Amino acid sequence: MPAQQPPAIHVEGLEKSYKDLTVLRGVDFEVERGSIFALLGSNGAGKTTVVKILSTLLKADAGTARVNGFDVSTQAADVRESISLTGQFAAVDEILSGRENLILVARLRRLDAPEKIADELLERFSLTDTGSRRVSTYSGGMRRRLDIAMSLMGDPPVIFLDEPTTGLDPEARIEVWEGVKQLAKRGTTVLLTTQYLEEAEQLADRISILHEGRIIVNGTLAELRQLLPPAKVEYVEKQPTLEDVFFAVINNGKNDAAKVSSVGTTNKEQ
Template identity: 70%
Template sequence: MSVDLSLEPALRVRGIEKSFGDLRVLRGVDLDVAPGSIVSLLGSNGAGKTTLVRILSTLVAPDAGTASVHGHDVVDQPGRVRESISLTGQFAAVDEVLTGRENLVLVARLRHLRDPERVADDLLARFSLTDAGARRAGTYSGGMRRRLDIAMSLVGNPPVVFLDEPTTGLDPQSRIEVWATVRELARGGTTVLLTTQYLDEAEQLADRIAILHRGTIVQDGTLAELKALLPPATVEYVEKQPSLEDVFLALVGDAGDTDGTDGTPVTPTTTEGAQPAGEELR
C-alpha cells in the first residue's frame, strides 16, 4: 500500500543519539518537520546542530534512534534519502573560476539532467542572478555567492533542503538577500531545515523553532508559542531608536532614500510620534 507523503512529516527524528569518543553530542533528539515548512534549529556553538544535519543527510550514522527524510530511513535507505535532499553548508561551495551559469550547468550535468543549459537559465532567473550569470563567481558579493550556492543545491528540485548556518559571515544586506531566497523556497513547496545561532534569523524565517541545548530539543513550537512560555510583558513607553542595522541599511542599502539629485542618502530624522527611521527596512 502506498503512503501519501503529504500527510507524513518530511523529517521525522526519534531518539537520535551520537557521541564522538567520550563526548556525547546528541542525547536523544525528537523532531518532526511538516512538508513545505521552514523549521529553524536554534542553538549555541557545540549544541549539536551540524551533527544532526549530517545524520539526516546520511554523512554520519547515528549511534541510536531512528530518522527518516521524505519517507526514507537514513540508515536503511541512504541512497533514496540523498535523492530527496540537498545540503548547503556554512561556506558557499561554488567554483569561483567558473561563471555563475557554468556552475549551474556543471551540477546539472553531474546529475544527468536533460537540457542543463535551460536548467541553469531557469535557476538564474529564479534567484535574480540572470544579469550576473556570465560573470565569474569569484566577482560576486557574499550574498550573491550564497544565493548561487543555494541555487546549485536546488538543481533537480529536491523536496528537502538543509541549510546549515547559511548567513555566517555575511553582511546585513547579504543576510536579507539570503532570507528572501529561503522564503521563496518555502513558497515553492520545498521543506527547509535551517540551523542558525542568530535569534533574529529564526524569528524572521521559521514557521516553527526547535531549540537544541546540550544534545536535546528543549522546546519546539511557533514563535508565538515560545513567547507564551514567559510571563506577559509589562507595557511601558520607550522611545524607539533606530538600530545600527537600520542605519547601515539606510546608508548603503538599495532601499535607502535619496535626495533625488546626486543619490546621496538623506539623514533620517525622528520626531515625537513619528515612525523611527529605518523601520520600513525591516
C-alpha cells in the first residue's frame, strides 16, 4: 500500500503574545490535503494571528507549524512558494484596471498566457464588464472579488482565506463559495477563517472553534452537532429568510426582463 501523505497543514502547540497580551495559548490542528478547513472565532480570538504565522508573516513564540510539508520557521521560502493568501482587506493596485491587476500577478508568477488567465478569472468572478476600468472606481465588493481572483492565480496547493467574503453582497458571496468548492475539488487545500457560521457550514469539511487563544472544539459539522442534545421534532411554521426573499425577487426580476426581451423580439419578427 502507498504511504499516506502527511497533512497539508500541521500545527502543534502554537503560542503567541504581544507584550502582556496572550493571543495564542497552545493551538493544535491538522488540515488534510484537498479539504476545506474553517477556523471560527469572534473578533480577537486569534484567527488572523494563526494565518499570519502559517503564511510566514509572523513568528510564533512557541510551537511548530508545517505547511505543504515545510516548516514555517526554518523553510519560509518554500512555504511562500506553496501558498496564496487573501487577507481581510483587498490588496489591489487602484491605478491599474482589474484586468491589468490580474495580468500583473500572472506574470509575476511566470504563468503562460497571462491575458487568457486574466480573462477567465474576470468571467468567473463576474467582472468582465468592468475589467477595463480602474480599480479606484470599483465598489468594495468588486475589489474583494478581484482580490480573491488574484489569490487563485496559478493554483497554489494551499490557500489561506482570511474572512474572504466580508463586505460582499449575497450573490457575490455565493459566487465565492462556489469558487472555493471548485478549488477543493481540484485538490487545493483551503484554510478559511470566518465569523459567518453559515459560511463554515456551507463550505468546511472540518471546523475548529478558536476561543481565547485555544481550540475548544474540532470536528466535522456532524460531529459538532452531536455535542448538543438530540433535536426535538416539533411543528414549526417556517418563514422565508431574508436571503430567500432577496434571491426570489432578483430572480423574478431577471425572468421578467427575459420575457420583455422575448416579446420585443417576437414583435420585431412580425
